[in-house]
Amino acid sequence: MLVAIVDYGSGNLRSAAKALERAAREAEIAAEIAVTGDATTVRLADHIVLPGVGAFADCKRGLAALPGMIATLNEEVIEGGKPFLGICVGMQLMATRGLEFETVAGLDWIVGDVAMLAPSDPKLKIPHMGWNQLQFHAGHPVLAGIAPGAHAYFVHSYGFNCAAPRHLLATVDYGGPVTAAIGRDNLIGTQFHPEKSQDTGLRLLVNFLRWQP
Amino acid sequence: MLKMRVIPCLDVAAGRVVKGVNFVDLVDAGDPVEQARLYDQEGADELCFLDITASSENRDTLYDVVAHTAEQCFMPLTVGGGVRTLDDIRKLLLAGADKTSINTAAVARPQFVAEAAEKFGSQCIVVAIDAKQSGPDKWEVFTHGGRRGTGIDAIAWARRVTASGAGELLVTSMDRDGTKRGFDIALTKAVSDAVSVPVIASGGVGNLQHLVEGIRDGHATAVLAASIFHFGTYRIADAKAALREAGIPVR
Numbered sequence: 189m190l191v192a193i194v195d196y197g198s199g200n201l202r203s204a205a206k207a208l209e210r211a212a213r214e215a216e217i218a219a220e221i222a223v224t225g226d227a228t229t230v231r232l233a234d235h236i237v238l239p240g241v242g243a244f245a246d247c248k249r250g251l252a253a254l255p256g257m258i259a260t261l262n263e264e265v266i267e268g269g270k271p272f273l274g275i276c277v278g279m280q281l282m283a284t285r286g287l288e289f290e291t292v293a294g295l296d297w298i299v300g301d302v303a304m305l306a307p308s309d310p311k312l313k314i315p316h317m318g319w320n321q322l323q324f325h326a327g328h329p330v331l332a333g334i335a336p337g338a339h340a341y342f343v344h345s346y347g348f349n350c351a352a353p354r355h356l357l358a359t360v361d362y363g364g365p366v367t368a369a370i371g372r373d374n375l376i377g378t379q380f381h382p383e384k385s386q387d388t389g390l391r392l393l394v395n396f397l398r399w400q401p
Numbered sequence: 402m403l404k405m406r407v408i409p410c411l412d413v414a415a416g417r418v419v420k421g422v423n424f425v426d427l428v429d430a431g432d433p434v435e436q437a438r439l440y441d442q443e444g445a446d447e448l449c450f451l452d453i454t455a456s457s458e459n460r461d462t463l464y465d466v467v468a469h470t471a472e473q474c475f476m477p478l479t480v481g482g483g484v485r486t487l488d489d490i491r492k493l494l495l496a497g498a499d500k501t502s503i504n505t506a507a508v509a510r511p512q513f514v515a516e517a518a519e520k521f522g523s524q525c526i527v528v529a530i531d532a533k534q535s536g537p538d539k540w541e542v543f544t545h546g547g548r549r550g551t552g553i554d555a556i557a558w559a560r561r562v563t564a565s566g567a568g569e570l571l572v573t574s575m576d577r578d579g580t581k582r583g584f585d586i587a588l589t590k591a592v593s594d595a596v597s598v599p600v601i602a603s604g605g606v607g608n609l610q611h612l613v614e615g616i617r618d619g620h621a622t623a624v625l626a627a628s629i630f631h632f633g634t635y636r637i638a639d640a641k642a643a644l645r646e647a648g649i650p651v652r
Contacts, residue, residue: 202497203471210475241494242522277522289519312403313599313622315524315568319404319446319652339404339652341477343499343524345568362403384477384499386441 189217191397192233194257194278195225196250204239204275207383211393219397227256235397236261236270239383240277244286244302244346247277248294258295266297269374271399273330279370279377280348288346298370298377299351305344307363315345320360320380322368322388328357330376330395331369338388340368340380348379374401404652405616406446406623407640408601409630411436413482414454416462418631434469440630441474443637446652448474449571449625451502452482453546464496471497481529481571487520494525502527502571505544507562508551518566523598528567530555532588533575540588547575555588556595563596570596571625573604581607581628589619601625609635609643616649 191208195201205221212219222229230236238261240247252258265272274282283294286302294302305314319339324331342360348367350356357376358369369378376396382389411418411433418431437448448470452463460483467480480493481502490501507514507528517526531547532540532555540555559570572592574585584602593600599622602615606626615624629635641651 202468202495203475203499206472206497207475241499241525243519246520246522314597315599316403317524317569317599318406318622321402342403343477343568345523360403381477381499383475386475389475 189219189234190232191219191221191235192230193223193237193239195223196254201239204383208393211390212397215394215397217397225254227260230260231264236265236272238274238278242277244277244280244288245290245292247281248292271401272375273396274377276381279379282377283348297375298355298372301349302346303349305347309363312363315343316362317343322358322360324358326357328371329399330392332395333391334388340388341384342380344379402650404650407637408447408449408623408625409440409445410449410451410625410627412451412453413466416466433466437470437474441476445637447477449479464492467493467496467498479527487517490517490521500525500527502529504529508544514562514565514567523566523568526567527569527571528562529571530559531573531575543575556591559592559596563598569599571601571603577605580605583611584615584619586614586619589615589621593620609640612640613644613647
């Protein structure tokens with residue numbers, strides 16, 4: 189199988205690629221992991237990963253600057269139903285819009301806004317940075333085998349405010365619930381970094397590679 | 402619940418791990434990738450590489466070390482030392498770093514922090530503040546690995562870089578670094594209480610109680626140490642146990 193990691197100038201791609209390679213080895217799946225900015229490669233891929241670190245607007249601009257990429261993602265993921273994983277800002281880009289620095293339209297795949305975190309306790313630091321414990325709201329094949337309370341690594345100042353509760357798969361507590369995973373149909377997104385979350389993250393990536401929604 | 406972080410730091414020069422004692426008397430002590438893998442296995446919450454030579458000719462060596470580490474360790478990695486341009490940051494992120502720490506370049510041109518935060522997001526911009534006590538409850542910012550005073554007040558500086566978009570502060574006491582006498586708690590607390598972003602306490606850890614003090618008394622949300630871990634005096638698990646014993650949430 190071919191897994192495309194979309195490269196639009198946001199960082200973190202090497203560790204995402206290496207973690208997926210490790211996951212493929214552990215799952216005994218013959219997978220080629222392609223880090224690519226080429227829409228044709230994304231079209232050929234079986235699974236698609238959209239990573240992302242940085243600012244929402246900058247990431248959206250980077251993605252839009254790749255010729256044909258957003259159209260291809262819509263065709264392959266939304267119309268074609270290919271398994272899709274968004275990570276961190278890659279997950280946030282699935283939203284209707286982002287409100288970081290400026291209001292910017294997202295891919296609008298899962299209805300919601302990406303807004304500054306507002307923990308109830310003002311002493312809590314922003315960014316929400318470090319290891320927090322996952323609480324699940326719905327079962328999902330990509331989250332299978334990850335125990336409630338498992339730790340995942342977060343680093344973000346903005347969160348995905350999901351409009352429809354049925355799209356909310358997992359949260360963490362940080363002065364109130366913070367979206368940790370969202371999904372519908374063939375789409376899943378994680379605010380945390382599976383590629384930085386040691387065994388929990390590798391488990392999720394193995395599940396994603398095996399996922400046939 | 403968010404857990405407080407234990408971060409072993411590897412000082413790297415020309416691709417090799419060294420450990421500074423007051424930033425002189427460097428002792429070569431190993432391969433950074435091997436060290437990183439060990440810390441990963443032991444349950445460190447993050448890793449930090451500080452490139453303390455940071456001369457341009459050794460830059461590619463650092464990228465290689467970061468890349469090899471990111472291939473083997475699926476945990477967060479902060480890299481600092483010699484980060485001067487947006488392109489330096491981009492190269493480190495592409496090599497596999499998650500965060501980059503900026504010190505001298507921020508002092509030289511404070512606007513750099515804002516530009517970096519806007520380009521890459523606050524969450525990957527750490528400003529390292531090396532501070533030396535200059536009077537009662539007063540600390541001065543130092544640059545160039547602690548060799549050059551700036552006349553800048555450390556607390557005012559912490560507020561300023563945070564307003565510019567720094568996502569985290571790595572606060573190192575130049576008075577304590579390498580002494581094993583513990584963090585400068587007054588400094589750590591003054592900075593932590595002055596800013597909204599996470600603060601990593603650094604400089605001077607000699608025993609596990611010092612780590613407890615950094616979080617409990619210094620209000621840091623992460624503690625960084627090098628030599629106590631590096632020379633095997635304590636393991637990561639010992640640090641976690643000591644923090645847990647003190648009622649501090651750890652992973």
